[in-house]
Amino acid sequence: MAEPIKVPTMAEMNAEGKFPEVLFWVGCAGSFDDRAKKITKAFVKILNKANISFAVLGTEESCTGDPAKRAGNEFVFMMQAMQNIEVLNGYEIKKIVTTCPHCFNTLANEYPELGGNYEVVHHTKFINNLLKEGKLTVEGGTYKGKRITYHDPCYLGRANGIYEAPREVIQRLDAELVEMRRCKSNGLCCGAGGAQMFKEPEKGNKDVNIERTQEALETKPDYVAAACPFCNTMMSDGVKSSEREGQLPVLDIAELIVQAEDL
Amino acid sequence: MEIHFGWQNIVFMVALGVAIHFFSRSFKKIWRNIKLGKDIQRNDRSSERWGIMARVAMGQTKMVKRRYVAGFFHVLIYAGFILINIEVAEILIDGILGTHRIFAEPLGPVYDAAIHFFEILAVLVIVACVVFLWRRNVNVVDRFKDLKGWPKKDGNYILIIELVLMLALLTLGAAEANMDSMNHNGWVISGLLAPIFSGFSQETLHVIERAAWWFHIIGILLFLNYLPFSKHFHIIMAFPNVWYSKLEPKGQFSNNPAVKKEVEMMMDPNADPFAADAGGEETEEPDRFGAKDVTDLNWVQLMNAYSCTECGRCTASCPANITGKKLSPRKIMMDTRDRLEEVGQNIDANGGEFKDDGKSLLDDYITREELWACTTCNACTEACPVNIDPMGIIVDMRRYLVMEESSASSQINTMMTNIENNAAPWAYAQADRANWINE
Numbered sequence: 001m002a003e004p005i006k007v008p009t010m011a012e013m014n015a016e017g018k019f020p021e022v023l024f025w026v027g028c029a030g031s032f033d034d035r036a037k038k039i040t041k042a043f044v045k046i047l048n049k050a051n052i053s054f055a056v057l058g059t060e061e062s063c064t065g066d067p068a069k070r071a072g073n074e075f076v077f078m079m080q081a082m083q084n085i086e087v088l089n090g091y092e093i094k095k096i097v098t099t100c101p102h103c104f105n106t107l108a109n110e111y112p113e114l115g116g117n118y119e120v121v122h123h124t125k126f127i128n129n130l131l132k133e134g135k136l137t138v139e140g141g142t143y144k145g146k147r148i149t150y151h152d153p154c155y156l157g158r159a160n161g162i163y164e165a166p167r168e169v170i171q172r173l174d175a176e177l178v179e180m181r182r183c184k185s186n187g188l189c190c191g192a193g194g195a196q197m198f199k200e201p202e203k204g205n206k207d208v209n210i211e212r213t214q215e216a217l218e219t220k221p222d223y224v225a226a227a228c229p230f231c232n233t234m235m236s237d238g239v240k241s242s243e244r245e246g247q248l249p250v251l252d253i254a255e256l257i258v259q260a261e262d263l
Numbered sequence: 264m265e266i267h268f269g270w271q272n273i274v275f276m277v278a279l280g281v282a283i284h285f286f287s288r289s290f291k292k293i294w295r296n297i298k299l300g301k302d303i304q305r306n307d308r309s310s311e312r313w314g315i316m317a318r319v320a321m322g323q324t325k326m327v328k329r330r331y332v333a334g335f336f337h338v339l340i341y342a343g344f345i346l347i348n349i350e351v352a353e354i355l356i357d358g359i360l361g362t363h364r365i366f367a368e369p370l371g372p373v374y375d376a377a378i379h380f381f382e383i384l385a386v387l388v389i390v391a392c393v394v395f396l397w398r399r400n401v402n403v404v405d406r407f408k409d410l411k412g413w414p415k416k417d418g419n420y421i422l423i424i425e426l427v428l429m430l431a432l433l434t435l436g437a438a439e440a441n442m443d444s445m446n447h448n449g450w451v452i453s454g455l456l457a458p459i460f461s462g463f464s465q466e467t468l469h470v471i472e473r474a475a476w477w478f479h480i481i482g483i484l485l486f487l488n489y490l491p492f493s494k495h496f497h498i499i500m501a502f503p504n505v506w507y508s509k510l511e512p513k514g515q516f517s518n519n520p521a522v523k524k525e526v527e528m529m530m531d532p533n534a535d536p537f538a539a540d541a542g543g544e545e546t547e548e549p550d551r552f553g554a555k556d557v558t559d560l561n562w563v564q565l566m567n568a569y570s571c572t573e574c575g576r577c578t579a580s581c582p583a584n585i586t587g588k589k590l591s592p593r594k595i596m597m598d599t600r601d602r603l604e605e606v607g608q609n610i611d612a613n614g615g616e617f618k619d620d621g622k623s624l625l626d627d628y629i630t631r632e633e634l635w636a637c638t639t640c641n642a643c644t645e646a647c648p649v650n651i652d653p654m655g656i657i658v659d660m661r662r663y664l665v666m667e668e669s670s671a672s673s674q675i676n677t678m679m680t681n682i683e684n685n686a687a688p689w690a691y692a693q694a695d696r697a698n699w700i701n702e
Contacts, residue, residue: 007700028687030699037699058697062686068679070639071671072553072661074522076679080686082530109515114523154640159514185645186329189582194639198678198688202636205587212582 029229036229143175152187153228190234213238268361282484289491300562343388406575504570553662577643592653
């Protein structure tokens with residue numbers, strides 16, 4: 001099996017007088033949620049494999065403030081944002097990559113007005129670029145003839161217009177990309193956005209993630225691909241309450257690569 | 264060219280004057296209502312804005328996206344509206360001067376070609392209106408099923424009026440085709456319809472021709488005055504509404520400037536919170552955080568409400584609505600307009616001053632349950648053919664609930680407290696944030 005992962009922190013790098021090419025913003029889900037931590041590690045393995053000089057903030061990182069902002073709490077959001085910007089600017093960070101579309105959206109779109117100007121890249125785009133540039137290669141074998149359906153996270157897709165990068169990665173895996181009825185700009189939310197992740201849904205006749213999972217199942221997929229830790233949770237829960245419980249993996253784009261490459 | 268100026272033309276000019284007077288009065292009132300909203304800077308990147316207006320409003324690009332039947336027939340009615348109005352310009356001139364088809368002589372064959380084309384268009388508009396009436400009343404499309412009362416009637420009235428106006432136009436041509444005084448035998452459609460009136464006396468034909476002419480133009484003037492009270496006002500507002508679209512990425516929410524100032528002060532160790540503003544004494548009452556009523560929204564959001572034609576594409580694509588929650592983005596826009604109208608009438612009734620009526624957009628129109636059902640997924644803003652943003656209103660109202668009333672659910676409050684205390688929405692210590700590395 002592969003060697004242990006190498007994850008330098010900004011503080012360590014700084015102490016050695018080094019500066020990474022890119023800061024990996026892990027996010028709260030990626031740091032604490034058991035399922036999302038696997039995505040974090042998968043992405044680190046890819047960074048290690050491609051010999052990317054990166055660092056994380058470690059214990060200096062804190063929530064971007066996204067869920068508070070979506071819930072309407074500008075105070076909490078701005079406190080978080082300004083503290084984070086102080087840390088980021090203190091390290092003179094120029095480029096950030098993140099596995100979470102919510103962190104991505106907040107850092108890229110809402111921080112500049114508050115004094116945080118960085119080049120922010122979502123990991124699907126980052127991985128796609130590594131593949132394009134040849135810094136990362138994948139053998140298609142694992143997914144040959146497999147059907148993969150991709151769920152567009154709202155905060156990556158509609159919110160920021162990124163539809164193609166994750167799809168290009170899937171196509172590079174030699175897999176058959178099968179689209180759901182509602183996809184790309186017409187994609188259906190998983191149900192977690194707008195702080196819904198942290199509350200019970202309002203009264204209705206169905207949960208949003210069930211509706212979305214059923215749509216995914218209609219494509220008869222071998223894998224459901226996601227690109228957001230929250231979407232991943234929602235879709236995984238959806239699959240658990242479906243007839244394909246235990247037989248249909250919901251994987252992040254980074255995990256698809258790691259599995260293919262046995263990293 | 265013959266000019267028969269007489270009492271008919273005087274009547275016509277009076278009718279036109281009255282119609283314009285009342286329409287501009289209604290329009291001014293709506294504009295006044297829109298201006299009740301807070302100021303917001305939306306005239307940056309103007310060349311980009313003209314481009315979007317050309318594509319989305321004039322070019323109907325979002326209208327035809329994914330909804331082919333509605334899109335196709337809407338384009339027909341839209342084209343009919345724009346092009347047949349060229350003929351209305353002629354009718355207006357004829358009506359004032361006492362001429363008859365004043366453009367016919369100078370334009371010659373071009374004129375004939377134009378009228379042929381307009382007549383075909385008129386038939387297509389009639390077909391489109393029938394299709395739309397069918398989709399609203401017989402084989403009802405899902406998104407129209409929850410329209411009841413006035414909104415349902417409004418939709419039908421508009422289609423029936425358009426249909427009847429087009430029929431009047433064709434009747435006019437068909438009667439003319441039989442008249443000896445006219446030197447033509449009708450155009451492509453009116454020529455086909457002409458036999459209906461064959462054998463009628465010249466006097467009768469003249470009466471029918473005049474009646475159709477008057478019916479058509481008076482109908483248009485009345486319709487013009489119906490617009491400000493109808494969802495059909497979108498035919499005017501769609502254009503400015505699209506011009507003032509949000510150009511930032513859909514995921515970018517505005518940063519509240521008042522909160523920003525306060526937080527900056529909190530984080531600045533040298534700030535003196537009791538220091539007077541450099542500008543002198545502060546006399547103005549500070550703005551509310553977020554929106555409780557329509558006047559807390561910005562004017563673009565209020566213009567959005569007058570631009571909405573209640574097509575329901577937003578609601579049909581809303582994940583909350585699809586799964587049976589109370590939220591409907593269309594209702595958010597309709598409620599905003601209804602409440603704004605109510606506030607406007609209140610101001611009119613009280614000599615230009617709003618008298619507190621104990622009501623507000625929140626609770627009296629939009630419930631908290633609706634607001635908390637939103638996933639901020641932007642499906643509604645994506646679906647809207649004229650770039651209306653219901654989500655922005657929902658978020659502004661959430662801001663009021665959270666920052667002014669502290670009335671979020673306990674789960675949301677826990678999430679926010681966790682962020683404040685642990686820098687994560689869950690109750691994990693920040694010191695453990697890097698533990699995953701060695702797990």
